[in-house]
Amino acid sequence: MQDTASAMERSCPVYSRFDYDEKLLERVIRNEFALKDTLDKITETNSKVQEMLKQIEKDYAKLNQALHALEEKGRALQDKVGYFLDDGAQNASVTVAEMKTAV
Template identity: 50%
Template sequence: MHLQKKGLFAFLHMIVATCAREPSSPICSRYNYEERLLERVLRNELALETTLNEIMKTNAKVVDALTQLEDAETKVDSTLAVMEKKQIENEITTC
């Protein structure tokens, strides 16, 4: 019985000793964590800045296209008005 207690004690001591050792992977210091976090934040900021620039370029293109469309619509309306006026004049002269 005494031998079993010694064996159990030795076994538990080995378990505690292996668990108490420092882990094999290095523990990151707070400075290292903050540095990685800052790098990640900067990468995200640059990506967002690039995305914002692309959105602004696309917005400018859309605004230009809308302006051209409005100009074309104005030209079509004025041409249509001229054609209707000429048609009315032709109908009056033929009668």
């Protein structure tokens, strides 16, 4: 019976401990390369996001400055319109008073 068992063992694809370790090491190395590639992509994406964030902050500062400039111009315009209306009302009052005096 031992001859039959030996014959069966030789025909079966049996891996030695070395073969198993080699395949495991290959899988670990493939996973390491995949993780390295993923890390590189994440780092690149993070860099792009940081650059875009800086650009957004610059744009925000520019918009904020433009907004303040528009607010100042708006206040100046309101002042001018107010003075114009006051001046017009005064002129109208003077004209009405002159007309009353003339009548």
